[in-house]
Amino acid sequence: MDVIEKAVGVLMHDGLVIYPTDTLYGLGADAFSDEAIVRVYEAKKRPVSMPISIAVADFDMLAAVAHVPAGSDCFLKTFLPGPVTVILPARNCIPEILTGGTGMIGIRMPAHDTAQRLIEAFDSPLTATSANLHGARDPQTPDQCTVPHEFLIDGGRLPGTASTVVDLVEGTILRPGAEVDTIIAFLKNHG
Numbered sequence: 061m062d063v064i065e066k067a068v069g070v071l072m073h074d075g076l077v078i079y080p081t082d083t084l085y086g087l088g089a090d091a092f093s094d095e096a097i098v099r100v101y102e103a104k105k106r107p108v109s110m111p112i113s114i115a116v117a118d119f120d121m122l123a124a125v126a127h128v129p130a131g132s133d134c135f136l137k138t139f140l141p142g143p144v145t146v147i148l149p150a151r152n153c154i155p156e157i158l159t160g161g162t163g164m165i166g167i168r169m170p171a172h173d174t175a176q177r178l179i180e181a182f183d184s185p186l187t188a189t190s191a192n193l194h195g196a197r198d199p200q201t202p203d204q205c206t207v208p209h210e211f212l213i214d215g216g217r218l219p220g221t222a223s224t225v226v227d228l229v230e231g232t233i234l235r236p237g238a239e240v241d242t243i244i245a246f247l248k249n250h251g
Contacts, residue, residue, distance in 0.1 A: 200219070
């Protein structure tokens with residue numbers, strides 16, 4: 061059994077898996093399981109009023125969990141997969157706890173082979189919050205992943221810059237991070 065199969069087995073039982081992405085280590089759980097999501101909040105000691113992003117494998121999975129506003133396709137095709145979190149209106153299938161009651165969901169499509177393989181094998185979105193205690197240093201290496209978990213996929217040292225968070229409804233950057241200058245230029249030229 062390879063690491064992806066083991067990780068999927070953990071996820072199928074509402075377990076927590078730490079996985080590498082193109083930015084940081086993520087704390088993955090079944091994004092459709094209320095029990096698994098509560099475990100993520102508890103593990104991170106994160107206030108439940110704060111939304112948690114999810115990771116998807118492809119554009120079909122993205123369209124299944126969020127409403128994509130007209131005119132957003134160009135941005136999505138340019139920057140995903142990549143180190144960007146897009147904020148979009150959540151579909152009804154998304155548990156409200158993940159949106160923090162906002163009706164919006166943050167979505168990552170990591171440009172990292174292991175993350176892609178994991179999401180594809182699980183065949184469902186995973187939580188995509190960083191694998192650290194709320195407010196602690198972003199985890200770049202496995203030993204910096206300070207949250208309780210059942211399984212960790214070691215991806216070595218990761219870039220360590222958080223994703224840039226972009227509200228695609230408003231066309232604004234909520235958190236600058238990786239590739240922010242390229243994203244700002246794109247938004248100015250396509251605004």
